[in-house]
Amino acid sequence: AQRVTQPEKLLSVFKGAPVELKCNYSYSGSPELFWYVQYSRQRLQLLLRHISRESIKGFTADLNKGETSFHLKKPFAQEEDSAMYYCALSGFSFNKFYFGSGTKLNVKP
Amino acid sequence: EAQVTQNPRYLITVTGKKLTVTCSQNMNHEYMSWYRQDPGLGLRQIYYSMNVEVTDKGDVPEGYKVSRKEKRNFPLILESPSPNQTSLYFCASSAQGGNQPQHFGDGTRLSIL
Numbered sequence: 001a002q003r004v005t006q007p008e009k010l011l012s013v014f015k016g017a018p019v020e021l022k023c024n025y026s027y028s029g030s031p032e033l034f035w036y037v038q039y040s041r042q043r044l045q046l047l048l049r050h051i052s053r054e055s056i057k058g059f060t061a062d063l064n065k066g067e068t069s070f071h072l073k074k075p076f077a078q079e080e081d082s083a084m085y086y087c088a089l090s091g092f093s094f095n096k097f098y099f100g101s102g103t104k105l106n107v108k109p
Numbered sequence: 110e111a112q113v114t115q116n117p118r119y120l121i122t123v124t125g126k127k128l129t130v131t132c133s134q135n136m137n138h139e140y141m142s143w144y145r146q147d148p149g150l151g152l153r154q155i156y157y158s159m160n161v162e163v164t165d166k167g168d169v170p171e172g173y174k175v176s177r178k179e180k181r182n183f184p185l186i187l188e189s190p191s192p193n194q195t196s197l198y199f200c201a202s203s204a205q206g207g208n209q210p211q212h213f214g215d216g217t218r219l220s221i222l
Binding site for chain 2: 004006036043044045046086088094095096097098099100101102
């Protein structure tokens with residue numbers, strides 16, 4: 001069965017510290033992975049997707065098929081990064097989506 | 110302004126009373142989808158639509174219906190709501206399937222008593 005696991009409900013770091021939000025997945029086909037973010041009082045929005053291999057707001061994520069992981073990383077966290085982060089999985093047809101339960105990132109000053 | 114609009118934003122109703130949550134997008138997007146969000150479970154996909162008159166089940170379709178008669182609208186119908194459908198619901202749309210960024214609505218909080 002398809003599944004996305006985000007083991008941490010809450011992650012607190014200090015400003016300037018590195019941050020890594022974990023995401024592990026289970027999928028029988030070739031996965032497409034995404035990170036979505038919801039800032040306070042804003043709508044859920046796409047942060048990045050593995051297929052484009054881009055860095056958004058200093059965040060990167062590498063798809064590791066061997067470990068079935070897609071961890072989100074940033075070398076120096078900023079207070080404005082505080083938000084709810086969701087890892088999401090789809091297949092090659094990009095129709096069905098599976099989201100993780102989310103990790104709340106709290107960046108302390 | 111490009112956006113996805115859901116109505117109502119909040120609704121308290123009783124078991125068995127049919128209700129419809131509307132979703133409209135003004136971006137001419139082909140793909141639309143409904144999710145429900147429950148504590149500890151994240152977002153779970155209910156139904157999606159790749160285009161007009163093309164709909165399919167997501168992960169948790171039981172108890173829900175959808176229709177896609179026009180490109181811009183994708184209503185979610187609960188024919189006989191039950192308390193286990195109390196949840197926060199999100200509608201989303203994207204240009205060409207989920208590969209393009211999904212634009213989400215503000216959410217609809219439903220309470221079924």
